[in-house]
Amino acid sequence: MPFSILTLIAIVLAGVTQGAFAEGPDAAALYAPCAACHGAAAEGNVALQAPRLNHLRPVYILTQLDKFHRGIRGGEGASVAAQQMAVSSGLLPSADHLPDLAFYITELKSGPSLATLEAGNAAAGGKTFMQLCGACHGMTAAGNVALNAPRLAGADDWYLRAQLHAFREGQRGQHREDRSGRQMRNMAAMLSDEQSILDVIAYIRNQAE
Ligand code: HEC
Ligand code: HEC
CATH class of the missing domain: 1.10.760.10 (Cytochrome c-like domain)
Structure with missing residues (x-):
């Protein structure tokens, strides 16, 4: 490498x-x-x-x-x-x-990021997260180093949304050498619609300390 x-x-x-x-x-x-x-x-x-x-x-x-x-x-x-x-x-x-x-x-330390998105349904998002995301990112979105899956708790809501769209639309994780990106691209494709994206983000945002 x-x-x-x-x-x-x-x-x-x-x-x-x-x-x-x-x-x-x-x-x-x-x-x-x-x-x-x-x-x-x-x-x-x-x-x-x-x-x-x-x-x-x-x-x-x-x-x-x-x-x-x-x-x-x-x-x-x-x-x-x-x-x-x-x-x-x-x-x-x-x-x-x-x-x-x-x-x-x-x-470095700073306060929590301000919410910029219309709030999703965190309970519905939690169910989706347990089914589709928790196995790699951890049930509390703390990340898993062994699986290369980053911490999501604490991330900006707008950035989470932008990245989920980038994966879904093939802007990220499309390079043939980007194995971990391709893995995540397949997962992002499983979110059914914009509402399910907002819901999952609402759940992740609730996990920040
Ligand atoms: C098979 C393991 C796996 C599953 C399941 C998975 N992810 Fe990921 N995710 C990854 C990996 C690996 C990366 C890092 C990709 C890279 O290296 O570019 C990632 C990256 C991300 C990022 C980008 C974070 C950043 O800081 O740029 C977001 C957002 C994300 N995942 C959300 C989700 C959501 C939401 C789900 C459930 C729908 C999910 N992931 C399911 C493995 C997974
Ligand atoms: C001109 C503005 C700019 C500068 C200067 C810059 N960045 Fe970035 N950085 C960005 C943007 C915009 C993104 C988001 C990329 C995306 O949406 O995929 C980013 C993304 C990142 C990420 C990925 C975060 C994640 O969750 O996956 C890391 C790590 C990073 N930058 C580190 C750095 C470091 C270290 C430096 C200094 C050497 C730096 N950046 C300088 C604009 C900048």
Whole structure:
């Protein structure tokens, strides 16, 4: 695998157990170019369609940065937002600094994202989530590292909706090397309509701490 993402993930996992990646001024400098879109605390910016990042895990952030960098996400046929992020991956530091950057982002704190969507039915969404989503993302949407399934609890409602549409409409998860994206694309296709998307998002939003 190019760009040795597996090596990076190994470094990150070692860092978790050893507490090796302390937050510091260097990591803040690495994040500075990202803050212009994602916000000073990685709280997201709906006007720029740049999502919250501080609820995610380092391994998922590294995996997605690698995808953007290689054009597996944000390449041909992707949404304008995803293409923008693919271009922005040119701002990334060298590979050996990426784990520090990812850890720095996940240590940032901010209040919950404001609701921007018409509220769905969380009870109906919960049923759908248990049937179709919980096996990978966890019943409380906390994510599952072993399955590459990101945490969804805490994410912006508008971003969840945009990504479910991007998967359904083949803007994300369409690259033949994007195995985890393709998996999720098949699942997004199983949501029957817009109402079921809003319902599932209402359930996910209720899971945020
Ligand atoms: C020009 C604005 C812009 C800049 C600068 C930018 N991003 Fe993004 N980023 C975006 C947008 C827009 C998206 C959403 C892409 C989509 O909809 O698929 C995104 C998505 C992401 C994601 C995926 C989140 C997820 O839940 O899958 C990560 C991780 C990320 N950015 C990290 C970074 C980092 C780290 C930097 C700094 C090197 C950075 N971004 C700089 C606009 C930006
Ligand atoms: C087979 C396992 C699996 C199932 C079932 C599944 N997902 Fe996913 N999901 C994934 C994986 C893997 C990713 C990461 C894709 C990538 O790497 O680009 C993902 C990504 C996502 C994202 C993008 C998050 C982000 O930060 O960009 C959303 C939203 C999402 N899933 C929602 C759902 C919903 C809602 C359901 C139920 C309808 C569901 N998923 C079912 C595996 C799954």
